[in-house]
Amino acid sequence: MSKLALITGASAGIGRATALKLAKDGYNIIVTGRRNDRLELLQAEIKSISNVNVFTAQFDIQQKEAVTEFINFLNGEWRDIDVLVNNAGLALGKDAFHNGNLDDWDTMIDTNVKGMMYISKLVSQIMVKRGKGHIVNVTSTASTQVYKDGGIYCASKHAALALSKSMRIDLLPHGIKVSSVSPGAVDTEFSLVRFRGHQQKAASVYEGYTPLNADDIANLISFIVNQPAHVNINDIEVTCVAQANAYYFDKKS
Numbered sequence: 001m002s003k004l005a006l007i008t009g010a011s012a013g014i015g016r017a018t019a020l021k022l023a024k025d026g027y028n029i030i031v032t033g034r035r036n037d038r039l040e041l042l043q044a045e046i047k048s049i050s051n052v053n054v055f056t057a058q059f060d061i062q063q064k065e066a067v068t069e070f071i072n073f074l075n076g077e078w079r080d081i082d083v084l085v086n087n088a089g090l091a092l093g094k095d096a097f098h099n100g101n102l103d104d105w106d107t108m109i110d111t112n113v114k115g116m117m118y119i120s121k122l123v124s125q126i127m128v129k130r131g132k133g134h135i136v137n138v139t140s141t142a143s144t145q146v147y148k149d150g151g152i153y154c155a156s157k158h159a160a161l162a163l164s165k166s167m168r169i170d171l172l173p174h175g176i177k178v179s180s181v182s183p184g185a186v187d188t189e190f191s192l193v194r195f196r197g198h199q200q201k202a203a204s205v206y207e208g209y210t211p212l213n214a215d216d217i218a219n220l221i222s223f224i225v226n227q228p229a230h231v232n233i234n235d236i237e238v239t240c241v242a243q244a245n246a247y248y249f250d251k252k253s
Helices: 013-024 036-049 064-073 102-130 151-170 190-194 199-204 214-225
Strands: 004-007 028-033 054-058 083-086 133-138 176-183 235-238
Touching (some): 013 036, 013 083, 028 036, 036 054, 102 176, 133 151, 133 214, 176 214, 214 235
Parallel strands (some): 004 028, 028 054, 083 133, 133 176, 176 235
16 A cells, blocks of 8 residues: 655745655655645646545645644544655844844744644644654755845754754654754755745856756655665755755865
């Protein structure tokens, strides 16, 4: 019987690529996100490349009630979640701390930290009852390092990694795996969202070097969740060759 993977933030980027990759691996798929039209397109694409079952759910992971309603709605085979990929996350703005936008701060904390908490708690309860499962948290190189003008985003990712480590400890007696993937620069919508659709600013982030792409991270997540039952990968930090850490790049003019 096929395993079931739930991927948050699946309407684009790493989440979308992960859904496609795990479907190719034979997982039935639940994809969630805020843009229903993109989720439906993803569902059709998955069905075109595999024979797995796909369920889509449109909601904002920042909303505790919406997350609870979604998990409570799942029943039968759609409730037996084997893998949760906590991918939903974002950065907004890039400002010095004293010039930061409070609304942006709230959105980053509510998405990157609280949203991850909401869905992880409910899904982990299902996994505890089943005595198995795997939670994969997509964090960032910013989960262990801080860079200029990115304080709140970095703080949110530090919190996400801390939550991942605490889940690993608390879920240890229940046989549930917990892993984190900490990517560096990945060429997705990330910078376009951060700079509110400003194409030139977003593109400049990836100029002068070859960044990671969404498929690179999806392949890594596939590797993590398809390890033998006795193997848990706690944390992987991955960057492109031209990036040493959160702030050192070798960019060619």
